Amino acid sequence: xxxxxxxxxxxxxxxxxILIDVRAGGRxxxxxxxxxxxxxKGFKDWGMFPPFSERLARAGMTAVTPNVSGxxxxxxxxxxxxxxxxxxxxxxxxxxxxxxxxxxxxxxLGVAPPSSIALVGHSRGGGIAILQTARDPRIRSLVTxxxxxxxxxxxxxxxxxxxxxxxxxVKNARTGQVLPLYTDxxxxxxxxxxxxxxxxxxxxxxxxxxxxxxxxxxxxxFAEAELLRAAAPPAGTRFLPVVGAxxxxxxxxxxxxxNPELDRVFDATxxxxxxxxx
Numbered sequence: 001x002x003x004x005x006x007x008x009x010x011x012x013x014x015x016x017x018i019l020i021d022v023r024a025g026g027r028x029x030x031x032x033x034x035x036x037x038x039x040x041k042g043f044k045d046w047g048m049f050p051p052f053s054e055r056l057a058r059a060g061m062t063a064v065t066p067n068v069s070g071x072x073x074x075x076x077x078x079x080x081x082x083x084x085x086x087x088x089x090x091x092x093x094x095x096x097x098x099x100x101x102x103x104x105x106x107x108x109l110g111v112a113p114p115s116s117i118a119l120v121g122h123s124r125g126g127g128i129a130i131l132q133t134a135r136d137p138r139i140r141s142l143v144t145x146x147x148x149x150x151x152x153x154x155x156x157x158x159x160x161x162x163x164x165x166x167x168x169x170v171k172n173a174r175t176g177q178v179l180p181l182y183t184d185x186x187x188x189x190x191x192x193x194x195x196x197x198x199x200x201x202x203x204x205x206x207x208x209x210x211x212x213x214x215x216x217x218x219x220x221x222f223a224e225a226e227l228l229r230a231a232a233p234p235a236g237t238r239f240l241p242v243v244g245a246x247x248x249x250x251x252x253x254x255x256x257x258x259n260p261e262l263d264r265v266f267d268a269t270x271x272x273x274x275x276x277x278x
Contacts, residue, residue, distance in 0.1 A: 002026040004057035007110045011099050013069025014092040015084040018100060019044065020066045023057035024111050032277035033062040033104055033114035037097065039123025039146075041172060043073035048251035051258070052266055059270060061277070062111050064104055068096040072179065077253075079177055086167065086180040089188035090151050090196050093128050098136075105138060116140045116277040120269060123220055123247065124148055127198045130228070133209075134201035141276035142209040143269045146217055146247050149224035149231075151189050151196045159186055174253060202231035209237045210272040212265055214245030240268055 002025030009020040021044055024031070034056050036049055044050075044065040053063035067073050070088025074080040100109075107113045118141035121129030126147020133139045154162070162168050163183055170179045189196060209232055213225035222241070229239045242249060245261040258266070 004054065008075065009109050011103055013096045013099065015069040015087055016081060018066050018069050018096050019075050020064060020100060020109060021053070022062065022064055022109050022111060023053050024062040025057060025060070027111045030112045030115040031060060031062055032116045032118070032273070033064060033111070034118045034120055034273055035064045035066070035097070035100060035104065037119065037121040037125030037129055038067070038071065039125045041170070042122065042125065043067050043071050043077050045077045047248065047253035047255050048262060051255060052269075055266060055270060056273075059274065061273070062114060064100065064109065066096070066100050068093045070096075079172060079175070079179060082179045086182045087184045089185045090128065091188050091192055094131055097128060097132050101132075101136065101138060118143065118273045118277055120145070120273070122146060127151065130198050130205065131196065131201045133207060134204040140207055141273050142205060142207055143212065143272055144209070144228070145212050145249070145265060146214060146220050147211070147225070147228060148220050149198055149227040151198065162186065199227060199231045202228050203233070205232060205236070207236065208272065208276045210240060210268060211237060212240045212242060212268065214242045214247065214249055214261070216244055217247045219247040238272070
């Protein structure tokens, strides 16, 4: 098996460039591909994503990790474009993911068109992965890590004050950087409620789905995983609670190594995509 290599690619996105890392070996021949989607305030180089992608590539798959254009993160992981972050929306992320999938399927990311494609999404990226899978027949396997069950993340009172001020401040706990978040995302949720209904999309997932969630998740309640499990088709869905695990399953940024909970997530995910992709 060829040694995996890393290449970097750029696509035009809704709010700027989509930055994409591709890890693969034997790039001239079709092989299964896994697209890994980060969450809110996340980026492709955060903590667990590079080592997980390396493991996918060593297993003979193509690992594709994008920074959506509204992430605000540059290729080093610095939040260099706060205005992009501020204007980001769920619809913009879906559009960006569609562009990545189109480029991958068309052989425009430095590898042959894949034989099959899986989506793996963390947190908000899990919600995006569910929405995309429900509408995209190219996706043959879905894995969500701590996925959100709804785009409605703010209370009525929070939204009212937000609209009055025109923005809210979002603090990056890692760097201390304070980022603006404008009302674009509220407008998007209100204008596209049906298209962004994650629970409804979960009912329409027609491929094998591994739903992973930590029981002590401090950012996305374990109750959201139970809602998704109840909505998902039971025959094709496997639910994996990770007892005692939080939102990132113990992973940190910068990467400080794995742990038993994260090993379990990696192992189960690799097993699922290997089983269902050809």
